[in-house]
Amino acid sequence: MAIRYDPDVASPEQSPADDHPRYDYGVFSFASKAEVLEKSKEYWNPGKTQFWIDSGVPLVIDRREEYFIYDMSGKRLIDVHLNGGTYNLGHRNPEVVQAVTVAMQHFDVGNHHFPSLARTALAEALVASAPAGLTKVIYGSGGGEAIDIALKTARHATGKRRILSIVKAYHGHTGLAVGTGDERFSKLFLSDNPEDFPHVPFNDLAAMEEALQGRDIAAVIMETIPATYGFPLPEPGYLRAVKALCEKYDALYIADEVQTGLMRTGELWAITKEGITPDIMVTGKGISGGIYPIACVLVSERCAGWLTEDGFGHISTFGGAELGCIAAIKALEICSRTETRSMVHYISDFIGRGLRQIQATYPDWFIGIRQNGVVMGLEFDDPQGAKYVMKHLYENGVWAIFSTLDPRVLQYKPGILLKPEIAEELLDRTEVAIGKAYREVRGLRGSR
Amino acid sequence: MSAFVDIPLEPAGVPHGRAMVERAEWAARAFATYDIASVRRIAMAAAQAGEAHARQLADAAVAETGFGVAEHKFLKNVACSIGIWNTYADDDYVSPVIDQARKIVEIPRPAGVVFALTPSTNPVATVMFKIMLCLLTRNAIIVSPHPYAKRCSAEAARVMRDAAIAAGAPDGCIQVLEEPSIPLINALMTDERVDVIVATGGTPMVRSAYRSGNPAIGVGPGNVPVLVDATADIPAAAARIVASKSFDNSILCTNESVLIAEEAIAERLQQAMKREGASFLDEEQVARVCGVIFEQGHFNTAWVGKSAAQIAEAAGIKVPKGTLILVAPFDLVVPEQVLAHEKLCPVLGWVTVPNAARGISAAMAVLRITGAGHSAAIHSEDPGTIMEYASRVRVLRVAVNVGNSLGSAGIETNLAPTMTIGTGFFGRSSVGENLQPAHLVNRTRIACNADARMPMPDFSGLDAWQAPQGAVPAYPLASNAAGAPAIEPRTNGRGDAATMAGDGTDELRDEIRRMVIEELRQIIKG
Numbered sequence: 001m002a003i004r005y006d007p008d009v010a011s012p013e014q015s016p017a018d019d020h021p022r023y024d025y026g027v028f029s030f031a032s033k034a035e036v037l038e039k040s041k042e043y044w045n046p047g048k049t050q051f052w053i054d055s056g057v058p059l060v061i062d063r064r065e066e067y068f069i070y071d072m073s074g075k076r077l078i079d080v081h082l083n084g085g086t087y088n089l090g091h092r093n094p095e096v097v098q099a100v101t102v103a104m105q106h107f108d109v110g111n112h113h114f115p116s117l118a119r120t121a122l123a124e125a126l127v128a129s130a131p132a133g134l135t136k137v138i139y140g141s142g143g144g145e146a147i148d149i150a151l152k153t154a155r156h157a158t159g160k161r162r163i164l165s166i167v168k169a170y171h172g173h174t175g176l177a178v179g180t181g182d183e184r185f186s187k188l189f190l191s192d193n194p195e196d197f198p199h200v201p202f203n204d205l206a207a208m209e210e211a212l213q214g215r216d217i218a219a220v221i222m223e224t225i226p227a228t229y230g231f232p233l234p235e236p237g238y239l240r241a242v243k244a245l246c247e248k249y250d251a252l253y254i255a256d257e258v259q260t261g262l263m264r265t266g267e268l269w270a271i272t273k274e275g276i277t278p279d280i281m282v283t284g285k286g287i288s289g290g291i292y293p294i295a296c297v298l299v300s301e302r303c304a305g306w307l308t309e310d311g312f313g314h315i316s317t318f319g320g321a322e323l324g325c326i327a328a329i330k331a332l333e334i335c336s337r338t339e340t341r342s343m344v345h346y347i348s349d350f351i352g353r354g355l356r357q358i359q360a361t362y363p364d365w366f367i368g369i370r371q372n373g374v375v376m377g378l379e380f381d382d383p384q385g386a387k388y389v390m391k392h393l394y395e396n397g398v399w400a401i402f403s404t405l406d407p408r409v410l411q412y413k414p415g416i417l418l419k420p421e422i423a424e425e426l427l428d429r430t431e432v433a434i435g436k437a438y439r440e441v442r443g444l445r446g447s448r
Numbered sequence: 449m450s451a452f453v454d455i456p457l458e459p460a461g462v463p464h465g466r467a468m469v470e471r472a473e474w475a476a477r478a479f480a481t482y483d484i485a486s487v488r489r490i491a492m493a494a495a496q497a498g499e500a501h502a503r504q505l506a507d508a509a510v511a512e513t514g515f516g517v518a519e520h521k522f523l524k525n526v527a528c529s530i531g532i533w534n535t536y537a538d539d540d541y542v543s544p545v546i547d548q549a550r551k552i553v554e555i556p557r558p559a560g561v562v563f564a565l566t567p568s569t570n571p572v573a574t575v576m577f578k579i580m581l582c583l584l585t586r587n588a589i590i591v592s593p594h595p596y597a598k599r600c601s602a603e604a605a606r607v608m609r610d611a612a613i614a615a616g617a618p619d620g621c622i623q624v625l626e627e628p629s630i631p632l633i634n635a636l637m638t639d640e641r642v643d644v645i646v647a648t649g650g651t652p653m654v655r656s657a658y659r660s661g662n663p664a665i666g667v668g669p670g671n672v673p674v675l676v677d678a679t680a681d682i683p684a685a686a687a688r689i690v691a692s693k694s695f696d697n698s699i700l701c702t703n704e705s706v707l708i709a710e711e712a713i714a715e716r717l718q719q720a721m722k723r724e725g726a727s728f729l730d731e732e733q734v735a736r737v738c739g740v741i742f743e744q745g746h747f748n749t750a751w752v753g754k755s756a757a758q759i760a761e762a763a764g765i766k767v768p769k770g771t772l773i774l775v776a777p778f779d780l781v782v783p784e785q786v787l788a789h790e791k792l793c794p795v796l797g798w799v800t801v802p803n804a805a806r807g808i809s810a811a812m813a814v815l816r817i818t819g820a821g822h823s824a825a826i827h828s829e830d831p832g833t834i835m836e837y838a839s840r841v842r843v844l845r846v847a848v849n850v851g852n853s854l855g856s857a858g859i860e861t862n863l864a865p866t867m868t869i870g871t872g873f874f875g876r877s878s879v880g881e882n883l884q885p886a887h888l889v890n891r892t893r894i895a896c897n898a899d900a901r902m903p904m905p906d907f908s909g910l911d912a913w914q915a916p917q918g919a920v921p922a923y924p925l926a927s928n929a930a931g932a933p934a935i936e937p938r939t940n941g942r943g944d945a946a947t948m949a950g951d952g953t954d955e956l957r958d959e960i961r962r963m964v965i966e967e968l969r970q971i972i973k974g
């Protein structure tokens with residue numbers, strides 16, 4: 001391969017002659033970041049591309065390793081977005097990369113119709129890791145598909161059609177999943193269907209009971225902590241009460257652990273911290289190791305009926321691709337380690353403490369910390385507060401995203417293998433950015 | 449494509465080992481803030497647990513490794529648990545020390561992550577010893593036991609870990625490699641996150657610790673000469689030498705290797721040693737014993753820590769019942785004489801010399817073969833001879849009128865009690881003393897202007913460290929759960945809140961802030 005731009009040793013301006021591509025990635029190359037942005041709008045997604053430019057986050061991720069991502073300019077960012085836990089274990093985690101690379105000498109995507117080595121091995125490992133009672137695994141290629149599988153499974157098992165979710169839930173944008181979420185995404189595609197997908201407010205047991213009373217709900221689907229809504233925490237006992245209501249009115253409980261699973265709360269599955277055994281549990285994002293897409297649905301025997309009745313009931317060429325299974329086996333193993341759990345407890349304690357100290361400095365601006373392990377939502381006293389903080393974080397070398405469904409709240413999701421010195425650096429940068437955002441929003445000058 | 453593919457292929461077990469180092473880093477950070485009262489509570493608890501399991505673990509070590517004497521291992525385990533605690537209970541490797549005269553304050557700072565290699569010969573005792581040193585100094589430790597002794601070593605580490613954690617030590621401050629392997633040990637030795645390697649074991653392993661690029665404290669092998677001169681109390685010397693040589697079947701690296709006797713007392717010494725359980729071999733028997741315990745000029749490690757009776761039987765020699773050691777006479781201390789090399793079994797070389805001066809030369813010759821920087825013993829009543837011996841033989845400790853096994857190890861002398869003998873520059877090591885807690889801490893020195901007109905700030909009453917509040921780390925409760933922590937004002941050294949307003953002692957203002965936040969919370973919820 002030709003010359004590769006190395007941000008550590010050169011700036012783009014110092015790169016070789018103009019006729020030579022400055023950013024050469026082997027199978028493609030670009031002359032400049034501007035070219036990428038331009039073509040991104042032209043050929044890919046003009047809306048999204050422009051949105052980030054307008055938001056003060058003109059990021060095109062180039063190099064990536066550990067918890068660092070690098071913009072094409074060479075700017076380094078500590079990643080505390082992690083795509084919702086996809087990069088739980090860091091970017092290009094060497095163990096996952098090694099497992100998949102070695103596996104590629106033997107495996108490929110596999111044939112989805114046949115029993116498979118890797119799918120069987122992963123299913124066994126998942127069942128062993130899961131709350132008791134979840135006994136079979138169904139695979140999808142992404143979180144949304146897995147949610148669709150969960151919803152279809154619930155419908156089959158109960159013979160009911162309606163799915164109950166909470167207002168501002170987010171379970172993905174596939175055919176069924178999108179119906180459980182915010183109208184913004186369903187109406188756009190004429191997919192809103194309030195009859196089959198009723199929504200009730202979060203943390204409101206009365207509303208939940210009212211919706212369930214008719215006994216026509218197949219399942220309640222709950223993110224253990226609603227991510228895209230900014231991680232409002234379930235009130236103590238809320239989820240357990242929801243589960244009890246499900247039992248009372250013969251609805252299934254589907255735990256969406258796509259963001260909360262895989263040790264992010266200091267236990268492998270957050271739902272076990274709530275003392276609940278769900279009927280169905282969905283994992284995605286981080287289970288891929290950030291390397292090969294895969295998502296998984298764990299179901300109880302009661303729900304698993306269709307797998308016997310018609311095993312071809314859900315067909316997905318890439319669902320449970322074998323390379324994905326290998327990435328997942330490794331990711332699950334790393335997440336499950338005693339050492340990892342211990343570190344999450346340390347990181348959670350350290351970052352939580354540091355954030356509370358920052359909060360003490362800006363108590364009327366940084367008004368809340370929602371935290372469960374390294375799942376964190378930071379609340380700011382402005383309707384768009386998190387967008388300002390996001391921008392200043394970006395300028396100060398941290399990538400964290402605002403909550404789409406509540407832009408007051410910044411999603412702040414440190415990695416589960418974060419090193420102490422990076423955790424310290426992260427807090428330093430965060431404190432400065434929160435201060436700068438405060439001064440911008442309040443129209444203040446000078447340092448505080 | 450190749451520039452994009454950069455995969456370090458790590459042998460099995462290494463990634464898990466690295467995870468242990470990462471965990472240890474967090475533990476070390478937390479531990480480094482503990483105060484002396486907490487440290488003492490933790491160290492004492494671990495020591496007591498070690499003592500309580502001393503016998504069981506001694507038996508386990510003998511069962512697993514097949515060598516040594518359980519009763520003696522028991523004694524070492526006690527010495528390395530509660531014994532170490534008793535030695536250092538009043539010492540403080542934690543609190544700042546103010547030196548008014550020099551206008552210097554010293555703040556102890558632990559190394560951080562200690563990677564501890566422990567041997568098969570003294571497995572449990574060394575594990576206990578190193579854990580105790582780390583607890584006393586607030587270091588996190590990863591124990592890498594010798595593969596031959598991995599089970600008993602891991603069990604020893606677990607016993608002390610559980611007690612330490614129950615007494616408030618940070619999670620992960622004591623870890624042990626359950627499946628040690630050469631690639632794993634190499635990977636961790638060279639891992640940059642390891643702050644210091646403390647290597648007790650064979651020369652190749654110690655040398656690779658030094659080559660790792662990480663700070664290392666390594667110790668070389670011993671090869672102990674013991675000189676008995678004409679002034680010595682012969683019956684006492686005989687008793688001590690036989691007891692020391694037979695202690696744990698010569699497994700300690702401080703065990704006597706070659707006895708150098710002044711001719712004038714040689715016969716009496718021989719008779720006295722026989723009464724203590726020594727069997728003197730004739731020329732033919734020496735050859736047969738050497739044929740058993742040496743293989744092509746090298747000590748056959750299969751005989752490490754085996755008893756005198758076992759060796760005699762293998763050599764086809766009849767020895768009296770109750771024989772504790774075999775004594776093998778030879779003429780000259782030279783490299784080609786196998787008996788002049790280190791022997792970790794109860795076979796003692798024996799040479800006679802016409803006078804003490806020749807004896808000192810012979811002892812120097814022993815150290816030229818191996819064991820430089822290690823230890824030597826002398827039984828003598830002549831201070832001049834002792835001084836001459838100690839200043840010429842290339843060792844860093846000389847045990848006088850005491851068995852060397854426990855003498856140079858600091859158990860029957862007032863040297864620092866240790867399972868790790870620093871061999872210093874003679875032995876190509878960074879430490880020349882018996883390994884002790886002080887070797888695992890540095891000190892940050894607050895150095896004030898020496899000018900007499902500049903007063904020294906008053907540091908009295910300030911401690912840099914705190915007792916932990918509950919489990920470390922705290923269990924990650926959801927922040928809206930009962931018992932979750934609230935806003936945390938920053939504190940400075942005197943415990944005052946430091947808020948942005950600068951006058952953080954204003955409690956009223958803090959209270960108002962808290963109320964405002966609570967109100968805002970309610971509004972948001974409502």
Ligand SMILES: Cc1ncc(COP(=O)(O)O)c(C=O)c1O
Pocket residue numbers: 084142143144145147170171172173223227228256257258259284285
């Ligand atoms: C909680 C939750 N469930 C499901 C999904 C959908 O996953 P995917 O984007 O892989 O389809 C997401 C994605 O953000 C999510 O956060």
